[in-house]
Amino acid sequence: MSSEGKSGPAGSIATPTGAPGALNRGGTFLDTLVSANPVTGVISRGRAAILALVAGCLFILVLTLIFPEGSFGAALLLEHSKESPFPYPFTIQNMMHLLFFVGLGELFVRARVGKWEMAQLHAHFLPEDEASVLRIEDLGGIRRKVTHHFDGDNGFLPSLINMAVLQLQATRSIDQAVSVLQTSLGLLESKVEQRYAMVRYLAWVIPTMGFIGTVSHLGNALRLVDPNHMDISAVTSALGIAFNTTLIALIESAILVLIQHVVQTREDAAVGLAGEYCLKNLINRLYIS
Numbered sequence: 001m002s003s004e005g006k007s008g009p010a011g012s013i014a015t016p017t018g019a020p021g022a023l024n025r026g027g028t029f030l031d032t033l034v035s036a037n038p039v040t041g042v043i044s045r046g047r048a049a050i051l052a053l054v055a056g057c058l059f060i061l062v063l064t065l066i067f068p069e070g071s072f073g074a075a076l077l078l079e080h081s082k083e084s085p086f087p088y089p090f091t092i093q094n095m096m097h098l099l100f101f102v103g104l105g106e107l108f109v110r111a112r113v114g115k116w117e118m119a120q121l122h123a124h125f126l127p128e129d130e131a132s133v134l135r136i137e138d139l140g141g142i143r144r145k146v147t148h149h150f151d152g153d154n155g156f157l158p159s160l161i162n163m164a165v166l167q168l169q170a171t172r173s174i175d176q177a178v179s180v181l182q183t184s185l186g187l188l189e190s191k192v193e194q195r196y197a198m199v200r201y202l203a204w205v206i207p208t209m210g211f212i213g214t215v216s217h218l219g220n221a222l223r224l225v226d227p228n229h230m231d232i233s234a235v236t237s238a239l240g241i242a243f244n245t246t247l248i249a250l251i252e253s254a255i256l257v258l259i260q261h262v263v264q265t266r267e268d269a270a271v272g273l274a275g276e277y278c279l280k281n282l283i284n285r286l287y288i289s
Contacts, residue, residue, distance in 0.1 A: 039150065039154050040113055040116045040155075041116065042109055042116065044109075048105040049102050052101040052102045052104060052105025053101065053102060055105075056102070059097060060094050064080065064089070075237070075244060078091065078093055079091035079094070083237045083241055084241060085216060086216075091213075092216070092245055093245055096206050096209050096248065096252060099205065099206055099209070100206060100256065103202040104259070107256070110195060111263045114263060114266040114267040117156050117274075118266065118269075120156070120274070121157060121273055121274065123149070123157075125145055125146055125158065127281060127285065132285060133285055133286075134287065136169065136172060136288060146162050147162070153191075156188055157277060157278070159184070160184055160185070160274050163180055164282055164283070165282075177283060181275065192268060199256060206252050207246070207249045207250055207253045209249060211249070213249075214242045217239070
């Protein structure tokens, strides 16, 4: 790399702080459960789902202890009432709560990864001052710096730099490097979209379960209708539980969709900013003699 009035080796480029390593594999079961990805330092999706299910069970347990059977809160939030056709705690609403927490766990992982991806933009993989110019000879040192900062799923910026550098070293063509960079950006955008497939499914299946619960409770309410001995209180209570199921399902689905929008927007932005960073600090700085 060279600059006006001074020059220096490629190795003089600032090295980013190392990515967190994997936790000690010889630790306890809890250490293993929450062990992190060696590149991003974020727990895996499977482990996040397990922890989310545990948190969901604790959430249901706390609500069960707070709201006794038959109370308004128990009927609204837990479907814990004698009018419910399902044995407690195996109710539609509790199943929805568990799925909701699994969705939150998935979004937690995506949020942490998105934050890590944004942090890579400030890792100074490439020269960022106005005067520096890169030569082909400098690219090997740059590639060595980013090698351990990405894997098959994470590390938008390091992977784009690696791909562009390989193309430049192979062809010494800036046009081909830009073409590869654009193709890689499209693949990354598609990959980000696919990562939210599970959340989109959960945001769909929770209201579906709510409607199923409503239909089953409506059927149960109709069975309570006896022209010879009408128990209005039991019928209205069963109808109330029926509509509560759909209400809670729609609220939980709306929360998941809102959080998904916020988290996915950050991850999409990380892809776009990574591409812009490569164009500005790699492609536009490269001098080929």
